[in-house]
Amino acid sequence: MKKRRLVIRTIILLILGAAVAYTLYANFTKDDIKKVVVGEQAPDFVLVDLNGEEHRLSDYKGQGVFLNFWGTYCKPCEKEMPYMDNQYKQFKDKGVQTLAVNVGESELSVSKFADRHNLTFPIVIDKDGQVQTAYKIGALPATFMIDKDGKVVKYHTGQLTEEMIKELMEQVQP
Structure with missing residues (x-):
């Protein structure tokens, strides 16, 4: 049970980390879009x-x-x-x-x-x-x-x- 909880928490943290990384990337590169x-x-x-x-x-x-x-x-x-x-x-x-x-x-x-x-x-x-x-x-x-x-x-x-x-x-x- 503890191992399963650890796996679920790890997956959730990875998803949140990916979302934060994507948001930072999108904000820093938005000015690169050719207007x-x-x-x-x-x-x-x-x-x-x-x-x-x-x-x-x-x-x-x-x-x-x-x-x-x-x-x-x-x-x-x-x-x-x-x-x-x-x-x-x-x-x-x-x-x-x-x-x-x-x-x-x-x-x-x-x-x-x-x-x-x-x-x-x-x-x-x-x-x-x-x-x-x-x-x-x-x-x-x-x-x-x-x-x-x-x-x-x-x-x-x-x-x-x-x-x-x-x-x-x-x-x-x-």
Whole structure:
């Protein structure tokens, strides 16, 4: 009986030790993950919007792109959405497109959110998280400014004011 207890305790200690070692390893190497870098080509993707239309990032070549990652549960995201919509209306005919990537929520909740806020720009849903992973998105909201050549010009994490959105769109306007 004592030997069995000793074996069980040893196994439990080994499992706990492995968990601690893995946690330390993961924390020390998390910064080694390659992030999307300013000046480099933005990873291409294809996602479907709430109207069933496909949006391929590379189709926007020749235009600037305001690429925003967000969630309906994210209060800073919700606050910046009306500003994004106002600036989308100002810049869409000047060569700057807005593309809002929801991070894996249901189409129903995203659609209700868009209707409640009267959003007119394209909203796509990253259902399986592949685009979020490709862009190494952590905290929301996260915004990438992509120039007419498909290169990342700027990356911003956190809530944007309307003035900041306008300045960012002016930076990528062709």
